[in-house]
Amino acid sequence: MKFATIGHLLDTDTIGMFPKNWVKGNLIISPEMNINGTKGYLTGITLTAKQMMSLPVEKVRKTILDAAVFVQDELDVNLIQLGALTTSVTSGGEWVVEQKEYKGFVNHGDSYTAAITCQAVQKALKMFGRKPSDQVISIVGAYGVIGEVASKILVPQFAHSILIGRREDKLKELAEKLEGDFETSIDLVTKDADIVVTATSHPTALLNSEHLKKNAIIVDVSQPPNLSADVCQKRPDIYRIDGGYVDFPAKIPIPGMPTGKNFACIVEVIMQAIENEQKNHVGSIDINHLRKTEQWGEKYGFTLNELTNFGKKVKI
Secondary structure, rough: OOHHHHHHHEOOOOOOOOHHEEEOOOEEEEEOOOEOOEEEEEEEEEHHHHHHHHHHHHHHHHHHHHHHHHHHHHHHHOOEEEHHHEEEEEEEEEEEHOOOOOOOOOEHHHHHHHHHHHHHHHHHHHHHHOOHHHHEEEEEEEEHHHHHHHHHHHHHHHEEEEEEEEHHHHHHHHHHHOOEEEEOOOOOOOOOOEEEEEEEOOOOOOHHHHHOOOOEEOOOOOOOOOOOOHHHHHHHOEEEEEOOOEEOOOOOOOOOOOOOEHHHHHHHHHHHHHHHOOOOEOOOOHHHHHHHHHHHHHHOOOOOOOOEEEEEOOOO
């Protein structure tokens, strides 16, 4: 299988990080890569995160579909990965699968991202000598694609969980699927949480200093990040952890990506292509597939071996 990622710009300055020969009209397209004998591309649309969430959804979806059809027809790609907000605006990728113009397979990459997020939580607790059974966790974006499965995995482990989202009806649906001691809220009630997981589609930084308890751990999955570097500098007592990075020894030219790292979502689609698994992985995450992505990661050495904050090793 040949793969392509379809991402978007974080902000108006992001496009300047890419080599000029990657920018082709309304698309960004890398040179062809070869990873473990599997070929593919990094591609993206030139909409910013803010535009992704503010423009009419029909327009944004058409832009994504046009990109999918382009990589299919012009680059011979038959497996795409929807990156960041391209998943959110396409109902977890389900909308793309329904469109007849694109005939290949779709993976939102969130299964491995969710797996790595839960691993990051567990590694962080171990690093700081804390037991989940003594801790309160907040999950922001709890009923989203990543948040839902993270809630299923993490809630039973913690003393108390606070599940946060914007819609009461979706929180109620989530609550019916969970076991453990938890509450739900449409307010950003993270002040009492020892550990906060953020997995939202918010186009800008969401958490401020006043939202965070002293010595809180924040596992930030969101792109753009939900906790800014400025807040980290102002609050040296808190610890932000990248929720979606894994070690990736293969060279891949992602501007701004720390050496030897890659997004778990991109890694997932690469591993699927290497495995030649001809399936769609969209919508809600299948726990069995999540566990399989962890096995793939171990097989190829694309795993979480150290905790980082904006790509730099976290130190106590």
